[in-house]
Amino acid sequence: MLGNRIGVISCSGEECLGGTISRLAVRKMMEELKPGMVSTLCLPLFIAGDGGEREFAEKYPTIAVDGCSKCCAKRAIEKYSSAVAGSIDVAEIIGEAKALEKPLSTRYITDLHMEYVNQTAAKTCEIFDEILAKQ
Ligand code: SF4
Known part of the structure; x- marks a missing residue:
């Protein structure tokens, strides 16, 4: 969804825990922390060059x-x-070794994983708020 003027894009890492955390953190941000305020961009679509994602990131x-x-x-x-x-x-939040552990199905998410998601989402929101304050 590209209707807002600040975008967020998570990596599409399917190979490691860090990728799982990044995707869950972005989902938490768009659904719970900044609902309706952020445009989420799809990395594969961005790389493919369709859908206006590249133009969005140039502009906003x-x-x-x-x-x-x-x-x-x-x-x-x-x-x-x-x-x-x-x-x-x-990896800077949870450590590189941890980030490179096996990816996780959401069925097996623990409280510790949720803590990683929360920390990552909170840091992303901090950056979001700084950008918003300058607009
Ligand atoms: S987890 Fe690392 S290697 Fe995998 S897509 Fe994300 S940034 Fe790239």
């Missing part, structure tokens, strides 16, 4: 939420659009 501030230090979402935005307005690396 966009935050990348990446699951590990490879920072795929951030690098894609910077390659195809422009500098990111902010970026989160889940």
Whole structure:
């Protein structure tokens, strides 16, 4: 959904826990913490070049939420659009070794995983609020 003027894009990491956390954090942000206030961009669509995602990130501030230090979402935005307005690396929050653990089905999410999701979502919201304050 690209109706708002601040965007967020999570990496599509299906290979590790950091990717799971990044996606759940962005979902929490859009559904609970900033409902109706943020445009969420799809990384695969962004890379494919369809759907207006690249144009959106060129025009409006966009935050990348990446699951590990490879920072795929951030690098894609910077390659195809422009500098990111902010970026989160889940590995900096939970540690690189943890971030690279096996991905998790939401059926097996523990309280500790939810704490990681909450921390990541809170940091993303901090960046969001800073951007909003400048608009
Ligand atoms: S940033 Fe890391 S977890 Fe996310 S897609 Fe890239 S390699 Fe996978």
